[in-house]
Each structure stands twice: as structure tokens, then as C-alpha cells.
Amino acid sequence: xxxxxxxxxxxxxxxxxxxxxxxxxxxxxxxxxxxxxxxxxxxxxxxxxxxxxxxxxxxxxxxxxxxxxxxxxxxxxxxxxxxxxxxxxxxxxxxxxxxxxxxxxxxxxxxxxxxxxxxxxxxxxxxxxxxxxxxxxxxxxxxxxxxxxxxxxxxxxxxxxxxxxxxxxxxxxxxxxxxxxxxxxxxxxxxxxxxxxxxxxxxxxxxxxxxxxxxxxxxxxxxxxxxxxxxxxxxxxxxxxxxxxxxxxxxxxxxxxxxxxxxxxxxxxxxxxxxxxxxxxxxxxxxxxxxxxxxxxxxxxxxxxxxxxxxxxxxxxxxxxxxxxxxxxxxxxxxxxxxxxxxxxxxxxxxxxxxxxxxxxxxxxxxxxxxxxxxxxxxxxxxxxxxxxxxxxxxxxxxxxxxxxxxxxxxxxxxxxxxxxxxxxxxxxxxxxxxxxxxxxxxxxxxxxxxxxxxxxxxxxxxxxxxxxxxxxxxxxxxxxxxxxxxxxxxxxxxxxxxxxxxxxxxxxxxxxxxxxxxxxxxxxxxxxxxxxxxxxxxxxxxxxxxxxxxxxxxxxxxxxxxxxxxxxxxxxxxxxxxxxxxxxxxxxxxxxxxxxxxxxxxxxxxxxxxxxxxxxxxxxxxxxxxxxxxxxxxxxxxxxxxxxxxxxxxxxxxxxxxxxxxxxxxxxxxxxxxxxxxxxxxxxxxxxxxxxxxxxxxxxxxxxxxxxxxxxxxxxxxxxxxxxxxxxxxxxxxxxxxxxxxxxxxxxxxxxxxxxxxxxxxxxxxxxxxxxxxxxxxxxxxxxxxxxxxxxxxxxxxxxxx
Ligand SMILES: Cc1ncc(C[n+]2csc(CCOP(=O)(O)OP(=O)(O)O)c2C)c(N)n1
Ligand SMILES: [Mg+2]
Numbered sequence: 045x046x047x048x049x050x051x052x053x054x055x056x057x058x059x060x061x062x063x064x065x066x067x068x069x070x071x072x073x074x075x076x077x078x079x080x081x082x083x084x085x086x087x088x089x090x091x092x093x094x095x096x097x098x099x100x101x102x103x104x105x106x107x108x109x110x111x112x113x114x115x116x117x118x119x120x121x122x123x124x125x126x127x128x129x130x131x132x133x134x135x136x137x138x139x140x141x142x143x144x145x146x147x148x149x150x151x152x153x154x155x156x157x158x159x160x161x162x163x164x165x166x167x168x169x170x171x172x173x174x175x176x177x178x179x180x181x182x183x184x185x186x187x188x189x190x191x192x193x194x195x196x197x198x199x200x201x202x203x204x205x206x207x208x209x210x211x212x213x214x215x216x217x218x219x220x221x222x223x224x225x226x227x228x229x230x231x232x233x234x235x236x237x238x239x240x241x242x243x244x245x246x247x248x249x250x251x252x253x254x255x256x257x258x259x260x261x262x263x264x265x266x267x268x269x270x271x272x273x274x275x276x277x278x279x280x281x282x283x284x285x286x287x288x289x290x291x292x293x294x295x296x297x298x299x300x301x302x303x304x305x306x307x308x309x310x311x312x313x314x315x316x317x318x319x320x321x322x323x324x325x326x327x328x329x330x331x332x333x334x335x336x337x338x339x340x341x342x343x344x345x346x347x348x349x350x351x352x353x354x355x356x357x358x359x360x361x362x363x364x365x366x367x368x369x370x371x372x373x374x375x376x377x378x379x380x381x382x383x384x385x386x387x388x389x390x391x392x393x394x395x396x397x398x399x400x401x402x403x404x405x406x407x408x409x410x411x412x413x414x415x416x417x418x419x420x421x422x423x424x425x426x427x428x429x430x431x432x433x434x435x436x437x438x439x440x441x442x443x444x445x446x447x448x449x450x451x452x453x454x455x456x457x458x459x460x461x462x463x464x465x466x467x468x469x470x471x472x473x474x475x476x477x478x479x480x481x482x483x484x485x486x487x488x489x490x491x492x493x494x495x496x497x498x499x500x501x502x503x504x505x506x507x508x509x510x511x512x513x514x515x516x517x518x519x520x521x522x523x524x525x526x527x528x529x530x531x532x533x534x535x536x537x538x539x540x541x542x543x544x545x546x547x548x549x550x551x552x553x554x555x556x557x558x559x560x561x562x563x564x565x566x567x568x569x570x571x572x573x574x575x576x577x578x579x580x581x582x583x584x585x586x587x588x589x590x591x592x593x594x595x596x597x598x599x600x601x602x603x604x605x606x607x608x609x610x611x612x613x614x615x616x617x618x619x620x621x622x623x624x625x626x627x628x629x630x631x632x633x634x635x636x637x638x639x640x641x642x643x644x645x646x647x648x649x650x651x652x653x654x655x656x657x658x659x660x661x662x663x664x665x666x667x668x669x670x671x672x673x674x675x676x677x678x679x680x681x682x683x684x685x686x687x688x689x690x691x692x693x694x695x696x697x698x699x700x701x702x703x704x705x706x707x708x709x710x711x712x713x714x715x716x717x718x719x720x721x722x723x724x725x726x727x728x729x730x731x732x733x734x735x736x737x738x739x740x741x742x743x744x745x746x747x748x749x750x751x752x753x754x755x756x757x758x759x760x761x762x763x764x765x766x767x768x769x770x771x772x773x774x775x776x777x778x779x780x781x782x783x784x785x786x787x788x789x790x791x792x793x794x795x796x797x798x799x800x801x802x803x804x805x806x807x808x809x810x811x812x813x814x815x816x817x818x819x820x821x822x823x824x825x826x827x828x829x830x831x832x833x834x835x836x837x838x839x840x841x842x843x844x845x846x847x
Pocket of ligand 2: 262263
């Protein structure tokens with residue numbers, strides 16, 4: 045099922061009629077899916093439903109203007125559009141509603157996302173790119189309202205880069221930069237800051253973005269009068285309209301039930317965006333929600349009788365039907381026949397989806413019951429196990445939870461017994477879990493051969509007369525090598541362009557590589573991130589610069605909700621190998637020395653988090669990441685740019701391994717673990733400790749996500765039997781995470797002779813100035829005394845008390 049994008053110009057009435065009829069059939073199919081979908085939830089077959097009824101007709105118009113290579117970044121109402129571009133059929137729609145975990149049956153997310161969250165596949169089985177110019181693309185939806193906006197900007201910007209930057213291999217991604225990024229959003233969600241930030245940025249960048257607002261006057265129960273000034277988004281955005289003097293937007297307003305006008309507006313909008321790379325806003329108003337917001341409530345509670353009556357009259361489908369009758373496209377009887385036929389098809393598709401959904405679990409149930417019955421036959425607790433087997437057997441449509449509950453509970457009745465069937469039961473549970481768990485957990489990170497831990501380290505090389513230079517020069521010259529080696533790489537951020545970043549790590553790069561590849565952006569962290577996500581999803585290698593680590597919080601929601609979940613929520617069918625460059629740690633004051641690592645670690649699982657101790661290490665991380673296909677944050681040490689480091693000769697080539705710790709000083713008495721700027725203080729303190737006879741081993745973690753994939757830290761604890769984790773995050777933050785890794789995951793507790801400890805910063809933000817730092821974050825004296833205290837406890841005679 046798919047509609048073609050012929051223009052209405054050169055076609056006969058018969059052609060025209062056929063096209064409109066085909067559109068109507070798609071819309072009826074979509075509406076029937078919504079109606080039946082709601083029933084499936086209310087009868088308990090599906091858990092939650094949110095549907096696109098009331099928004100069908102504008103989506104037909106959008107689909108007609110949408111071409112191969114284009115991208116959608118939208119929200120949960122777009123099922124009609126997805127059907128119209130041929131990316132969603134009836135059975136798949138219901139597979140999504142049920143949460144089918146097979147990607148072949150449920151191509152949107154393999155059951156990970158609730159229905160109504162759409163995606164197409166950008167990647168082949170092995171994680172390599174498909175040819176995106178030969179298919180219609182949808183980036184994977186997320187639930188946070190307006191969360192689709194930042195990425196939309198990047199999807200659109202990619203076309204501009206492909207059109208205007210020379211030397212990039214565009215084959216799989218672009219034809220002359222002609223692709224449009226189409227956004228959809230609900231009227232109420234335009235209240236979010238992300239909407240306004242994106243609208244402004246796209247106007248500045250002049251990228252081919254067509255932004256569609258589906259306006260039904262409500263956001264769940266909240267009316268437009270509480271959402272939007274003047275209750276009218278296109279009215280208040282009028283200032284963005286381009287004119288003879290200034291570039292800006294082309295803005296359209298059109299009624300959502302007016303099929304011929306919608307088709308016309310979308311064709312015109314597409315020409316402006318595609319040809320001129322001018323962003324477009326289409327405000328589609330007078331839309332409805334026939335069944336209310338979602339299956340969680342009913343709109344009769346908050347809509348007036350008059351409004352409800354208006355919604356019936358202005359339902360876009362009945363308006364389209366009426367128009368079709370008036371224009372002799374069909375008669376009422378013909379329409380009824382079409383509708384009846386489609387109702388049947390939808391019921392059939394729904395049934396097929398349910399049968400396919402239930403089938404594997406039924407088979408697993410039969411296996412489990414057999415294993416349970418065998419275990420019962422040989423057990424003194426036969427009656428109890430049989431009961432579990434019988435209870436499982438009678439479930440008509442079992443889910444996996446029920447299968448595991450029965451089998452796992454049965455194990456408890458055979459703990460003291462020894463039989464072959466008990467072993468069979470144990471093995472069955474283990475192999476079942478091994479088979480099923482990945483359906484829910486795989487693809488958080490890349491599973492292709494380009495994943496980070498598959499990329500080999502390469503040491504920096506030095507000429508005999510290598511100079512000691514300001515470390516920022518290593519960063520700059522390495523970026524120079526990167527931009528030459530990878531024509532598809534580009535960097536952007538506040539002050540990243542003209543002056544070459546606030547620490548001169550990009551000095552001269554804009555002059556050399558141009559304003560499109562090394563660019564200044566507005567102060568708008570969330571959409572800087574979004575630019576990166578969208579461009580990375582279209583095959584470019586963006587480096588998004590967040591000026592200071594402290595300000596990453598503005599982008600954190602998008603990192604956490606969008607970037608970190610992308611591979612996971614598409615079951616590995618989309619990727620955005622975006623590199624986020626930032627700088628942080630110890631400098632001056634509350635907002636220039638943050639180290640909110642605990643927060644980041646826990647919120648961005650799915651993105652690597654790298655914390656190099658110097659610029660050579662950092663540059664090596666960029667080189668590694670560019671060979672891989674995963675997103676990462678690199679936190680450069682803010683106080684390290686002017687320190688001296690030796691200039692390597694293999695710039696762009698040396699690689700710091702990801703997930704591998706480095707022992708920077710060997711020792712036998714205690715293991716000190718740290719990273720980033722604090723590591724330098726730990727190294728200095730280790731020298732002072734040596735003077736009093738304490739031989740500390742110092743480990744640089746380098747990579748917080750992933751952390752120590754080779755389990756090297758426990759080997760050190762095995763040798764020293766003592767452990768202190770030093771970190772400048774708050775107490776219980778990153779240090780607790782590191783401690784858990786060593787003590788629990790790596791079984792470090794077995795080798796400890798002293799209580800394992802952490803030394804973190806104070807709970808408050810770091811105060812300003814040198815003393816502010818000294819009284820806020822772990823100092824050399826703090827570290828010395830903590831280690832000394834641990835050694836005193838172990839050997840008071842050798843280390844008499846300090847205080
Ligand atoms: C950030 C965020 N806040 C709240 C919600 C809960 N929520 C889901 S949809 C919705 C209303 C959206 O209304 P609108 O944008 O007009 O879209 P419509 O559903 O009317 O098409 C809300 C509040 C959410 N998903 N994300
Ligand atoms: Mg709305």
C-alpha cells in the first residue's frame with residue numbers, strides 16, 4: 045500500500061480519480077486500525093494505544109510530496125503517513141500494538157516502543173548503511189513531546205552539507221542535497237522550548253525543513269488558550285516569514301479537512317524547501333481527535349458538547365468523503381462498499397498479527413510444560429510442580445513472564461533432589477533466558493564490527509626531536525588531520541568557527557576547511573546536539589561541541605532520550621555515530637568546573653563517556669571514534685590546554701582504546717583509581733606518598749562508559765589488597781559506580797584487606813577561585829591523608845597517626 049507522488053497537473057480525470065481513491069482507501073484503512081486498535085486495548089490484548097485518527101487527510105498530502113531520500117522526524121499521530129509511504133501495513137500496525145519482539149513482524153522497534161512510534165530501517169543486518177536515497181526514511185520517534193525537533197534540524201542540515209561541501213561520498217545519502225526533512229508536531233507541543241529553539245535555528249541555517257503542526261486545539265485535556273499566545277502558532281511565528289530583504293520561512297496555514305487545498309499546499313511547500321533550501325512551516329488547523337487523546341481517558345470529560353459536535357461535522361475523513369461525492373469520484377454506495385471491504389481487511393490483518401504474536405509463546409509454553417511435567421514425575425514434590433505445570437498449560441495465550449514464573453518457581457521444589465529432569469529444567473531455564481533476554485536488551489550499543497571495543501589501539505609516535513608544545517596544538521593539528529582524512533567530518537558549536545574555539549583547539553581550521561565544516565552556532569545546546577544527531581543519521585560524521593561540560597545539561601535530555609536510545613529503540617536499525625566534544629573539570633566556580641559524571645553515567649547509557657587526562661589521549665579518542673560507528677562524549681580537561689605535551693608524528697592515526705584503563709604508576713601498597721584532571725593530582729600525591737614509604741599504584745580509568753572491559757582494575761587490587769577511588773563528582777556519584785564495578789562486578793571484595801573507600805568532592809557545586817577549588821574538591825592533602833589513614837589502620841607501627 046503506497047501512494048505515488050504525481051502532481052495533479054498533467055493527468056486525466058481517470059488518473060486523478062484513481063489517485064484520490066487510493067488516498068481515501070489508505071485513510072479508511074488507517075481510521076479502521078485506530079478504531080479496532082482502541083478496542084484491542086480496552087479488551088486487554090494490548091497495553092496502551094495512541095492513534096492517528098482525525099489527522100489522516102493532511103498526512104496523505106504530506107506523503108504525496110515526500111520523495112525517496114527524504115526524512116521524517118515526527119510523533120505518534122503519523123500512522124496514515126507511514127501507511128501512505130508504504131512503510132506500515134495493517135499487520136505491522138497491530139504487531140506494534142501487541143509488542144511483537146520480532147523485527148520482521150514489527151519493523152518499528154521489535155516491540156520495544158509502544159505503538160505509534162515509527163521508524164524505517166537505515167541499516168543492513170551487519171550494521172552497514174542501506175542506500176537511503178532509494179527509500180523513504182523516518183527517523184525513530186520518541187515520546188517526549190517536541191523531542192523530535194532537534195534531530196529534525198540536523199536531518200535537514202545534512203542536505204545542505206551534501207549540496208554545498210565538496211569531496212564527500214554522497215552515494216548512499218544524497219542526490220544533490222535535494223532531500224527534505226519533514227517534521228510533525230502537535231499544536232500543544234509547540235509550547236516546548238525545543239520547538240522554538242529549532243524553528244529559530246533552521247531559519248538561521250536556511251535548511252530544507254518542512255515543519256507541520258497538526259492542530260486539534262488540544263494537548264490531552266488542555267486547550268490552546270493555555271498553550272499558545274493568540275491560540276495560533278502560525279500567527280505568532282509571522283515574524284519568521286521571509287521577505288525581499290531577509291531570508292526566513294515560507295509559512296502556510298491550511299484547514300486539515302480540505303483535501304484539495306492540502307495537496308496543493310504540500311506540493312508548493314516541497315518546491316520551496318527542496319529547490320531553495322528554505323525552511324517551511326505548515327500550520328494545519330481544524331483537526332480533530334475522534335477517539336480522544338489515547339486509550340487512557342475519554343475526551344468527553346473535557347470537551348464541550350458543541351466542540352464534540354463540531355469534531356463530528358469537521359472530521360477530516362467525512363469531509364474528504366463528502367468532497368469526493370460532490371466531485372463524482374464515487375457515490376455514497378461505492379464509498380460504503382469500499383469502507384466495508386477495508387473493515388474486513390483490517391480485521392483480517394489484526395487477526396494475523398495476533399496469531400503471529402501468540403505463536404512463539406505457545407510453542408515455548410508447550411516446551412516449558414513438558415519440562416515441568418518431567419521434573420514433577422521424578423520429584424518428591426510432584427504435586428506442587430504438577431500444579432505449576434497445569435496452571436501454565438491452561439493459559440490460552442501465554443506471555444513469557446508466565447512461562448518463566450512457572451519454571452523458576454518449580455526449581456524451588458527440587459533444591460535437595462538429584463535427577464536428570466531437574467538438570468533438564470535448570471538447563472531449559474538458562475537457555476530460554478539466553479534466547480529471550482536479548483529480545484529486550486540487545487543493541488543498546490552497536491553490535492557491528494565497527495563497535496568501539498573492536499577498534500585496536502595505536503600508540504602515538506614521536507620523532508626523536510619531538511617538541512613539547514602547548515597541548516591545545518596537539519588537539520588542533522589532530523583535528524586538521526581528521527578533517528583531511530574524513531571529508532564527511534565537520535565540527536560546530538559556540539565559538540568553534542571564527543576564533544577556533546575558546547581554547548584555540550580549532551585555530552585556523554575554519555579558514556582551511558570553510559564555514560560549513562567548521563562553524564559557529566547560536567547559543568542553543570539542545571539543537572547543537574540535534575544537528576549532530578540528524579547529520580549522523582544521514583551518514584555524515586559530525587562533532588558537536590558543547591562549550592563547557594556544565595552546560596551539557598541543556599542538551600542532556602536530547603542525549604538521554606534520543607541519542608542514547610537510538611540503536612536500542614530501533615533494535616539496531618538506525619544509528620547516529622555522533623561525537624560530542626566538551627571540556628570540563630577543575631577550573632573556576634560553580635559553572636566552569638563541574639563534573640556531573642554520576643548524572644551523565646546514569647542518564648546516557650548507550651553513549652560512550654570518555655574522560656582523557658590529557659590532549660594526546662583526547663585526540664586519540666577522536667581518532668578511534670571516527671573509525672567506529674557509535675556515539676560518544678569526550679570531556680577534555682579544561683585546565684590542560686596550556687600544559688606541555690610532546691607532539692606526536694602520527695596525527696589522525698594514533699588511537700586511544702575505549703573501555704581500557706591504564707596503569708600510570710605501578711605500586712604494591714594501595715590501588716588509587718581516578719580520571720581526568722584529578723588524575724594529575726593523584727599522580728603528584730603518589731610521589732609524596734612514596735616519600736613516607738607508601739607505594740601506591742595509580743590507575744587512569746580514561747573511559748567511564750564502557751568501564752574497564754578487560755577487568756584490569758581487580759588485578760591491581762589482587763596485588764595491593766587496598767582500594768581508594770578518587771573523583772571530583774559528588775559523594776556517591778561516579779565514585780560509587782566505579783567502586784561497584786571493582787568490588788561487586790570484578791569480585792574485588794575477595795582481595796581486600798581494608799575497607800574499600802571513595803574520596804569525592806563536597807556535595808555542593810565548586811566555589812569560585814583557587815581556595816574555592818581547594819575547599820570543594822579533593823586536594824593532594826585530602827588524598828594523602830586518606831591513603832595514610834588507611835595505611836595507619838593496617839600498620840600503625842609503621843604509619844603512626846597524623847592527627
Ligand atoms: C515532555 C512530555 N511531557 C508530557 C508528555 C505527556 N503527553 C503526551 S502527549 C501530550 C499532549 C500533546 O498534545 P499535542 O502536541 O497537541 O499533540 P496531540 O496529541 O494533540 O496530537 C502530553 C502532555 C510527554 N509525552 N512528553
Ligand atoms: Mg493537539
